[in-house]
Amino acid sequence: MVLVAHGSRDPRAAEATRALARAVSAARPGVDVWPSWLDHTEPGPTEVLRALAVAGHRRAVLVPLLLTAAYHRRVDIPAAVAAATRSGPPLAVRVTDVLGPADGSVDAALLAGLRRRLGEVCPGRFDALVLAAAGTRDARARGSVGRVADALGVEFGVPCRVSYASAAPPGAGVAVSRLRAAGARRVAVAGYFLAPGLFHDAVAESARAAGAVAVSAPLTDAPEVADLVLRRVDDRSGRVVAPAG
Known part of the structure; x- marks a missing residue:
């Protein structure tokens, strides 16, 4: 393998x-x-x-x-x-x-990994989520990120919006600010990354500056x-x- x-x-x-x-x-x-x-x-x-x-x-x-x-x-x-x-x-x-x-469906294991990482940094309640991805210019790929955000929102019963670290708007800080402006008081950010690096660091910095209560770590070896x-x-x-x- x-x-x-x-x-x-x-x-x-x-x-x-x-x-x-x-x-x-x-x-x-x-x-x-x-x-x-x-x-x-x-x-x-x-x-x-x-x-x-x-x-x-x-x-x-x-x-x-x-x-x-x-x-x-x-x-x-x-x-x-x-x-x-x-x-x-x-x-x-x-x-x-x-x-x-890859085929339109979001694997339960992927959602479980994102849920694990969120639970590690935000064991309390939040009323909105941002799924922060690396970013791509490929519209179909962005659509797949949107499906994960939709599934994650259903999982937690809160609105979940997508953000990107590069290649496409909005950035994580902008997404957090928009949710807060719409009335969300506690916005958490789920890092849609497999490994740490500059993109995840930038997401964490901008999200926290915009008032996010937590930013989850990359999935790594969950x-x-x-x-x-x-x-x-x-x-x-x-x-x-x-x-x-």
């Missing part, structure tokens, strides 16, 4: 990916779990897949540690798999769906996320299989 994260210059992000790989390995004994990154951190998925083929493996499952099916899932990951399988020993690679909504990874591995619908050899 190969996990593929976005990658970041922030060393905390790489450590979060390694911690998730350890959690997935512990939950599925006997299966080798390898972390990889598309940028900033080595090894990349192409290098890991090639190494597995040379070591004698003939099949691998690649799990994109992404919360939206945007550019990295549509372009970067298929390119990495194609490069790995173009030459050398044959290796069949199945690429799973991303961890965020047990629910490890479970979600295994759900993706076990779900063989809509898979993409790279040609062997």
Whole structure:
């Protein structure tokens, strides 16, 4: 099993990916779990897949540690798999769906992980929520973030609005301010991130400056996320299989 994260210059992000790989390995004994990154951190998925083929493996499952099916899932990951399988020993690679909504539905494990992180920082009541994501220019990907926000709002019985750290408005501070202006007294922010880094830091700073009562940590290696990874591995619908050899 190969996990593929976005990658970041922030060393905390790489450590979060390694911690998730350890959690997935512990939950599925006997299966080798390898972390990889598309940028900033080595090894990349192409290098890991090639190494597995040379070591004698003939099949691998690649799990994109992404919360939206945007550019990295549509372009970067298929390119990495194609490069790995173009030459050398044959290796069949199945690429799973991303961890965020891929078919319109929001996985219960994802909601449970977000609920866990919120409970860690805001055990009391709040009357509105902001789901703070990294951001994307892909309208379909933003739609998937909106579905998570809707599901999270239903889960807690409060209004839940989306914000983005980049690429699209509104920012977290703006979203918090709008909810407060509409009458919400206690606004909490759910960090829709898999790993810490500059984006999550910026979200936390702007949300707190706007009056948020709490900002949850990234999902990292929460047990629910490890479970979600295994759900993706076990779900063989809509898979993409790279040609062997």
